[in-house]
Amino acid sequence: MDLTIPTGLKGRDFITTQEWSLEELESLFHLAERLKRARAAGEPTPLLAAKTLYMIFFDASTRTRNSFETGMTQLGGHGIYLSPDRMQISHGENARDTANVLSRYGDGIAIRQCTYGEGNAYLREVAEHSEIPVLSMQCDVYHPCQILADYMTIRERFGDTRGLKLGVAWTSAPNYVRPLSVPQSLILMMPRFGLDVTLAYPPEFRLMPQIEEQAKANADAAGSRFEITHCFEDAFEDADVVIPKSWGPLVHTQDVQEGIGLIDRYPKWRCDAERMALGKDHLIYMHPLPADRGREVTDEVIDGPRSVVYDEAENRLHVQKALMALVM
Amino acid sequence: MDLTIPTGLKGRDFITTQEWSLEELESLFHLAERLKRARAAGEPTPLLAAKTLYMIFFDASTRTRNSFETGMTQLGGHGIYLSPDRMQISHGENARDTANVLSRYGDGIAIRQCTYGEGNAYLREVAEHSEIPVLSMQCDVYHPCQILADYMTIRERFGDTRGLKLGVAWTSAPNYVRPLSVPQSLILMMPRFGLDVTLAYPPEFRLMPQIEEQAKANADAAGSRFEITHCFEDAFEDADVVIPKSWGPLVHTQDVQEGIGLIDRYPKWRCDAERMALGKDHLIYMHPLPADRGREVTDEVIDGPRSVVYDEAENRLHVQKALMALVM
Amino acid sequence: MDLTIPTGLKGRDFITTQEWSLEELESLFHLAERLKRARAAGEPTPLLAAKTLYMIFFDASTRTRNSFETGMTQLGGHGIYLSPDRMQISHGENARDTANVLSRYGDGIAIRQCTYGEGNAYLREVAEHSEIPVLSMQCDVYHPCQILADYMTIRERFGDTRGLKLGVAWTSAPNYVRPLSVPQSLILMMPRFGLDVTLAYPPEFRLMPQIEEQAKANADAAGSRFEITHCFEDAFEDADVVIPKSWGPLVHTQDVQEGIGLIDRYPKWRCDAERMALGKDHLIYMHPLPADRGREVTDEVIDGPRSVVYDEAENRLHVQKALMALVM
Incomplete structure (x- = not known):
């Protein structure tokens, strides 16, 4: 070779x-x-x-x-x-x-x-x-390395990535406040490769403003779309790929107890078979792992046929x- | 090669x-x-x-x-x-x-x-x-890896292992409760290679019943012997190889304080020159290390000419x- | 090669x-x-x-x-x-x-x-x-490995090391008591390679007596000089190389609190530009790192052109x- x-x-x-x-x-x-x-x-x-x-x-x-x-x-x-x-x-x-x-x-x-x-x-x-x-x-x-692996996994599945819809959705996972780095790196890079990104989170969970702005600029430059919504289901609707993943309300508050309280306020932001059914027939589920099983995602989804989490980890x-x- | x-x-x-x-x-x-x-x-x-x-x-x-x-x-x-x-x-x-x-x-x-x-x-x-x-x-x-090393060491010393007597003896070592895994793996494998195994322990220190039964079945299938005794000296009598080693009374009790109390009840279960003299002239002493010097074995024995503990460790x-x- | x-x-x-x-x-x-x-x-x-x-x-x-x-x-x-x-x-x-x-x-x-x-x-x-x-x-x-690196660094700079003046000076660094091993290894080996060593420390910070004696014997045998002084500046005066470094008053006391108290008694034992000016024009500053910046040495010196601390670390x-x- x-x-x-x-x-x-x-x-x-x-x-x-x-x-x-x-x-x-x-x-x-x-x-x-x-x-x-x-x-x-x-x-x-x-x-x-x-x-x-x-x-x-x-x-x-x-x-x-x-x-x-x-x-x-x-x-x-x-x-x-x-x-x-x-x-x-x-x-x-x-x-x-x-x-x-x-x-x-x-x-x-x-x-x-x-x-x-x-x-x-x-x-x-x-x-x-x-x-x-x-x-x-x-x-x-x-x-950035996680997002490289994510993109490699998507391209292995779909070939041309232009025009695919990627949903990046916040999920509720208790006990500790996770960093913003995964969703931020996703929204920055994916639009540059032509994916249309829908980012869904409850109002308190916004990402760093300059990152969201850069993501929009990247999408505009590439001719793809980048949208923010406060409705969980929007990330799944007609999607080709979803990456539902918890992060902390760090832009809103850096107080850990207040952060965990806010996370607990949105228990329905969990990926399940019902939400997966909103996407395209070939919709795939991704997660950087470790996932909080039962809270972020049901076992049925993460262990099911649409999950590519181990391919993603391998990449x-x-x-x-x-x-x-x-x-x- | x-x-x-x-x-x-x-x-x-x-x-x-x-x-x-x-x-x-x-x-x-x-x-x-x-x-x-x-x-x-x-x-x-x-x-x-x-x-x-x-x-x-x-x-x-x-x-x-x-x-x-x-x-x-x-x-x-x-x-x-x-x-x-x-x-x-x-x-x-x-x-x-x-x-x-x-x-x-x-x-x-x-x-x-x-x-x-x-x-x-x-x-x-x-x-x-x-x-x-x-x-x-x-x-x-x-x-299992420890027992592979033990068997390799025995074969290096004796060549044909069929008919050799191996004594596996419990010893008293204070402070913490050691696992059952070494004696259990010994009694399972050694009879399959033709060694006659005598296992000696105080009544409270029996091994898992299904392991003792499997050891007996292995010995029967191989035409070798497997015996259990509650007399320390039986393991040394006429032996070719002894492996005196502490383990906890875990089948009897999983309470740590009670376990340590039981260990302290049998201070005479220690390998010394007198016991070594009960075996054959070529009797060798083995131990997976670390040994509790002074309690499990005297320095005289573990550092003496019959000890093969470093060969065993090397293997x-x-x-x-x-x-x-x-x-x- | x-x-x-x-x-x-x-x-x-x-x-x-x-x-x-x-x-x-x-x-x-x-x-x-x-x-x-x-x-x-x-x-x-x-x-x-x-x-x-x-x-x-x-x-x-x-x-x-x-x-x-x-x-x-x-x-x-x-x-x-x-x-x-x-x-x-x-x-x-x-x-x-x-x-x-x-x-x-x-x-x-x-x-x-x-x-x-x-x-x-x-x-x-x-x-x-x-x-x-x-x-x-x-x-x-x-x-000893630190001192090998030090000597390699000095030789790279000066070629022939015979007759160079090396100042080894105690410095004040708070919070914890450092070992004697660096200055002791320096005074033992450097005179053997022909360097003249001036060792400066406050009275309570002497090194082990047998090491100081061996250093003197090494210097005598090699025809070089080894001197001890209680004046910080003596180590810099006309020097080619200085290694100002903290150590504990361990020969005097092994009580940690008393030791830290003694260290705090000599805050002026710090390497700065003024002291560096006492040496030869080509004077170099060395330190095994990590240095306590501000206490052992000023940033100006350790980050300045005479500092060879990264060459020393590399060696x-x-x-x-x-x-x-x-x-x-």
């Missing part, structure tokens, strides 16, 4: 898809498809032999860590799992020192830092001082391998 | 030796011996190049983690150490999602979960949903490499 | 530079330079293919872990990060068992144990029982790779 890597992206950061052109994103998807086929065929892909990716996790993770670390192994390199409580970040080391030192040792820095109002700023500060690429594994604003591996091979 | 791998075992789970035929276990030991010789000769053995094993530890470990992870490196792949408190298992992710997602990324799932009444059930649930092999690193019922590496190379 | 490895050092422990001859240290620096050039040229250096280094951390670390683990990857092997709370060391496993078992699995044991009065003793005990080399990643007495990678390739 031809695994030639275009060189133009070497050294580039990946913090949001917004900073990558459509052509650059297309070259990533093209490589991801070839890497997926190479893996299925058992062909070795040592594109990053003996290279090291530092993976700094301020927040717990299963899919993200395992897909990045496994990806590095499959590319011939190694991912180092770092959590700040075991690093000297907990002794007050600043982002500048972390960035400079890791730049001297290895080949890439991946970070997950989802604290509202802090995560993206930390990634940007590390990137400013780093000589090696900085990759987002999710921050408070963006989760994390392939898009991230492509990303790392391109920039590292 | 010929490191051709028989293909018939690819994809098989390894949760208990009971589910593997003698011929299958023999092919594993044969490969383990060749891998041991290859390592001694400094020959590379890249049988699992670029493959990933997920190692999920619900309980702490030294030998198990290091032997599996080092084994993966020596086979050309990588082991990822995962502990549930850092995974989203702690956010309520179920076994089904864990199994399905890891199946899409890597090549094997190894699990250590020793909680009484839960461990084996968790392994079985992951195995049910996993498309890649599930390997036990110890559960509440079985510790963990070789049998596990063979296992992984066969199934992954 | 010629990466032939001299075989005479295979199997050697590295706990203090004092136990290595100048010729042995020179062969290490020679290999470190070649490995640095190979990395810059993108040449593969699989000198430790499929080998495993165990890295046991009793204390947190960024540079040390990442430089060792990345180094092993670049040499074709793998470093396993171990912390005692997740090993059975926390179940009472002794150094003898740890050493013996790891010797059977892998190829080297690196340890960081900085507890005053315990760390070095633990390393020595593991080394006594280990059949594979034991490498210090810092103990309570020595930090950790190269000297450690050379060390591992020589002994493992």
Whole structure:
């Protein structure tokens, strides 16, 4: 298999898809498809032999860590799992020192830092001082790798994505306040690839204003549609793809107790067979996992034939391998 | 060295030796011996190049983690150490999602979960949903890799194992209640290879009834003997091999304080030179480590010439490499 | 590039530079330079293919872990990060068992144990029982890898190091009591390479008497100078290199509160531009990081043109790779 890597992206950061052109994103998807086929065929892909990716996790993770670390192994390199409580970040080391030192040792820095109002700023500060690429594994604003996997999954199902309707719907999931990064990254990138996006949430759950505005601008530029509604069913109506997913009312309030109270106010925002029936016959259900079964979605839907959640999770591996091979 | 791998075992789970035929276990030991010789000769053995094993530890470990992870490196792949408190298992992710997602990324799932009444059930649930092999690193019922290493060690010493007497004896070790998995796996497998097993414990420390029954059935089928006694010395009398090891009175009571009280009732159940003198001249002492020195065994015995505990620990590496190379 | 490895050092422990001859240290620096050039040229250096280094951390670390683990990857092997709370060391496993078992699995044991009065003793005990080399990643007495990196950095700057003046100065850094290992290793090794060392500290912050005496003996044998002063500025006066760094008054008191109180008594022991002006025009500032910015050193100095802290941090990678390739 031809695994030639275009060189133009070497050294580039990946913090949001917004900073990558459509052509650059297309070259990533093209490589991801070839890497997926190479893996299925058992062909070795040592594109990053003996290279090291530092993976700094301020927040717990299963899919993200395992897909990045496994990806590095499959590319011939190694991912180092770092959590700040075991690093000297907990002794007050600043982002500048972390960035400079890791730049001297290895080949890439991946970070997950989802604290509202802090995560993206930390990634940007590390990137400013780093000589090696900085990759987002999710921050408070963006989760670009998840959305790459989502788009790859949609394209595998439908081929041409232009004119497909994607519903992005808030769901009610108790106990903790989830970041805004998944819906925000979805509404930013999907319209650029021609999907018509309907975003549904209760009034208190709006996304960051500048992100919603950028999503509208992206849709206008691409000739696709981006709409916001406060009716859950609107996201399903005649849709090709739905991604129902909980997030916190963080733009409205950052008080955790008040946030959980607001989430509990909308128990009917749950994806079930009845809502799925509103979409097209070929409607597929997606979720980045872990889903709160019973609250965000019924078992019937997530374990049913329209669910592609495991394909979606798998594609994390392939898009991230492509990303790392391109920039590292 | 010929490191051709028989293909018939690819994809098989390894949760208990009971589910593997003698011929299958023999092919594993044969490969383990060749891998041991290859390592001694400094020959590379890249049988699992670029493959990933997920190692999920619900309980702490030294030998198990290091032997599996080092084994993966020596086979050309990588082991990822995962502990549930850092995974989203702690956010309520179920076994089904864990199994399905890891199946899409890597090549094997190894699990250590020793909680009484839960461990084996968790392994079985992951195995049910996993498309890649599930390997036990110890559960509440079985510790099959330890017993593979024990058998390899015995065969290295004695050659033909038929007719050897193995004493498996409970010992008193304070402070915490150890799982039943080591003695249970010993009595299940050793009689199948022709060893006559004497199992000695105080009345409150019986093993799970169905395991003791299966051990008896295995001995009957193989023409070997399996006996249970409540006298510590019976395990040593005329023995070729003794494995004195503490476990908890879990079948009798799952109350931890009551369990520790029962353990403290039998301080004389300790392996010492006097007991070792009851066995044959060539009697060897084994223990899976860590041993509670002074309580389970005297320093004189565990550090003496009859102790093969480090050979036994080393063989963990070789049998596990063979296992992984066969199934992954 | 010629990466032939001299075989005479295979199997050697590295706990203090004092136990290595100048010729042995020179062969290490020679290999470190070649490995640095190979990395810059993108040449593969699989000198430790499929080998495993165990890295046991009793204390947190960024540079040390990442430089060792990345180094092993670049040499074709793998470093396993171990912390005692997740090993059975926390179940009472002794150094003898740890050493013996790891010797059977892998190829080297690196340890960081900085507890005053315990760390070095633990390393020595593991080394006594280990059949594979034991490498210090810092103990309570020595930090030899840091000093190798420091010397490599100085030689890169100045070429011939004979007759250079090195100032090692205590600085005030609050909140916690740092080990003596960095200044102690500096005063032991630097005079052997011909540097004249001035060590400055407030009276309560003396180093271990036997180390100060050995440093003097080393200087006498090499024809260089070693002086102790209680005046901060003496370390800077006419110096070529300064390494201002905090440590605890551990020889004086091991009471933490009293120690922190003593540290707070000397707030003026801080490296700033005024002090830097006392040295030669080409004076360079070094620090092993993480530095307490504002207390140990002003931002102006550590981020200024005379600071070589990131070169120094980078050289950790190269000297450690050379060390591992020589002994493992």
